[in-house]
Amino acid sequence: MKIRTKIVLISSIAVLTAAFLVNAMVLWMTSKSWSNEAYAQAYQNSFVVMSEAEEGLNLSGSEVDKARLEYYFKTYRLENNQRDFYTVCIQEDTEGEGRMHYEEIYNHTIFSPQKLMSQTYTDCEDKMGIMYCSFEYGGGKYLIFRKSFAQGVEIFRIEDVTYVQQQAEQLAVSMGLSTLGIMAVMVLFLYLILKRLLKPLQELNETAGQMAEGVYDRRVEIHTPDEIGQLGESFNRMAEAVEMRTHSLEESEKRKTLFMGNLTHELKTPMTAISGYAQMLLSMKLTPEDQEEALHYIYEECNRLERLSKKMMKLLELDQDTELTCIDISAERLFEAAGKACQVILKEKQITLECIQQGEHFQVDPDLMTDVLINLIDNGVKASEPGSKIILRAGENYIEVQDFGRGIPQEEQEKILEPFYMIDKSRSRKSGGAGLGLALTAMIVKRHNVSLRIESKEGEGSRMILQFV
Structure with missing residues (x-):
C-alpha cells in the first residue's frame, strides 16, 4: 500500500x-x-x-x-x-x-x-x-x-x-449525507494534494531504484523549500558521493588490474634471464669468467626484482588512504638525506648535485618526501649525460628538481606518472628502471596535497616542481 x-x-x-x-x-x-x-x-x-x-x-x-x-x-x-x-x-x-x-x-x-x-x-x-x-x-x-x-x-x-x-x-440522515459528501470531496482533495506533495518522494524512489541497478549519474529535481526539498538535496549529495566513490573504486580496480598486468610483464623479463643463466650454469661447463658474468647478472636481476617489489608494496600502501604523519622539517635535511641516498648513482655518471635552499621548512612525512626527491633525482640522472649537473632548489612553498638532459616530449608528460610507463623502455631497463618511480612520486605528493608540475623541453632538460599549498 x-x-x-x-x-x-x-x-x-x-x-x-x-x-x-x-x-x-x-x-x-x-x-x-x-x-x-x-x-x-x-x-x-x-x-x-x-x-x-x-x-x-x-x-x-x-x-x-x-x-x-x-x-x-x-x-x-x-x-x-x-x-x-x-x-x-x-x-x-x-x-x-x-x-x-x-x-x-x-x-x-x-x-x-x-x-x-x-x-x-x-x-x-x-x-x-x-x-x-x-x-x-x-x-x-x-x-x-x-x-x-x-x-x-x-x-x-x-x-x-x-x-x-x-x-x-431526518436531521441524522441529512447530516450523514452531508458528512459523506464533504468527506468525499475532502478525500479527493487530500488525495490530489498528497499526490502532488509526495511526487518528489516517488521520483526519489525511482531514482534510488535506478541507482541500485547501477545508474549512478541520475539526480532528483526537487526544489521545494521544505523537508522534502532538503531530503532531495541530501539525496543528490549522497548520490554524487556514491558516484564519485564508485568511479574511484572502478578506477582503482582498473589501475590495479593494469598494475598487476604490467608487473607480471616486468617480472617476466628478469625471471626469464635468471632462469636461462641458471640452466646454463647447471647444464654447461663454463670458464670462470663466464660463470662470474652469469652469477653477476643473476645477482643484478635479483636486486632489480627486490627494488621492484618494494616499490610495488609502497604503491599499494599509498593507495589505501593510510594516514600520514607529517612534521615540520627543513629543506636542508631533506636535501641532505636525498643526496646521500643518490650518491652512488650520481658518482657512477659523474653528475654533480647542486642544492640551493635558504632555510625553508615544509610540513611533510620525511621518509616519503625523501623518496620523492630520490625518485626525481634518479629520473634526472637517467635522462642526463655523464658530466652534467642536477639542481635541487627550495623556495617559498615549492621544491624543484632540474636536470639538463634530453627532456620529455609534451605528449608524454602526463603518461610518465602512470605505473610501468617508460618513454624509452630499452634504456630504462638497462639502467634498472621499471617505470614505477614517478608513479610512486605522484601518489606520495597527492597524499600530501601537493601538486607536481612538469616543465620540460626536448634537448634542454626538465623541471619537476612540487608546489605546496
Whole structure:
C-alpha cells in the first residue's frame, strides 16, 4: 500500500470518527431541544384545556354535571376553533371489594381508561397539580398530561410527539449525507494534494531504484523549500558521493588490474634471464669468467626484482588512504638525506648535485618526501649525460628538481606518472628502471596535497616542481 493511500485512509478514519462524534453530539443536543420544546407546547395545550375546564365548568364543586362536561368537550372547544383529538374525560368510582369503576364522559382516543390510569406519572410541579408521562404505541411517541378534579373526575390530554423523532431521524440522515459528501470531496482533495506533495518522494524512489541497478549519474529535481526539498538535496549529495566513490573504486580496480598486468610483464623479463643463466650454469661447463658474468647478472636481476617489489608494496600502501604523519622539517635535511641516498648513482655518471635552499621548512612525512626527491633525482640522472649537473632548489612553498638532459616530449608528460610507463623502455631497463618511480612520486605528493608540475623541453632538460599549498 502506497504511503499516500495510507495517509488518506488514516485521515478519513480520523475525520469520520470526529464527524460521527460531533454529529452525534449535535443530534443529541438538537433532539433534546426539540423534545423540550414539544414538552413545553404539549404542557401549554394541556394547561389551557384543564384550566378552562376547571374554571368554566366548576369542576371544583361538590357535584359534576356530566352532560355539561360532554357538551363542553364535544362542542365548545370546536366552536372556538381549537382542534381536539386527544382529550379524555372520565369519572372514577370505587365499587365494592376494592375495584375501581371508570365511567367515560368523553374519549376521543383509542386508549381505554384502564390503559391511561395504569401509566406511571410524574408531577409537573405546577400550581395546578398536572402530571405527565410518556409512552410509545404503534411506532409513535406520546405525552399524556393528567389532572385530577373533585368527585373523581380525571382529564387526560394526549399529545403526539412522534414528529420530534421523525425530525431527528431526518436531521441524522441529512447530516450523514452531508458528512459523506464533504468527506468525499475532502478525500479527493487530500488525495490530489498528497499526490502532488509526495511526487518528489516517488521520483526519489525511482531514482534510488535506478541507482541500485547501477545508474549512478541520475539526480532528483526537487526544489521545494521544505523537508522534502532538503531530503532531495541530501539525496543528490549522497548520490554524487556514491558516484564519485564508485568511479574511484572502478578506477582503482582498473589501475590495479593494469598494475598487476604490467608487473607480471616486468617480472617476466628478469625471471626469464635468471632462469636461462641458471640452466646454463647447471647444464654447461663454463670458464670462470663466464660463470662470474652469469652469477653477476643473476645477482643484478635479483636486486632489480627486490627494488621492484618494494616499490610495488609502497604503491599499494599509498593507495589505501593510510594516514600520514607529517612534521615540520627543513629543506636542508631533506636535501641532505636525498643526496646521500643518490650518491652512488650520481658518482657512477659523474653528475654533480647542486642544492640551493635558504632555510625553508615544509610540513611533510620525511621518509616519503625523501623518496620523492630520490625518485626525481634518479629520473634526472637517467635522462642526463655523464658530466652534467642536477639542481635541487627550495623556495617559498615549492621544491624543484632540474636536470639538463634530453627532456620529455609534451605528449608524454602526463603518461610518465602512470605505473610501468617508460618513454624509452630499452634504456630504462638497462639502467634498472621499471617505470614505477614517478608513479610512486605522484601518489606520495597527492597524499600530501601537493601538486607536481612538469616543465620540460626536448634537448634542454626538465623541471619537476612540487608546489605546496
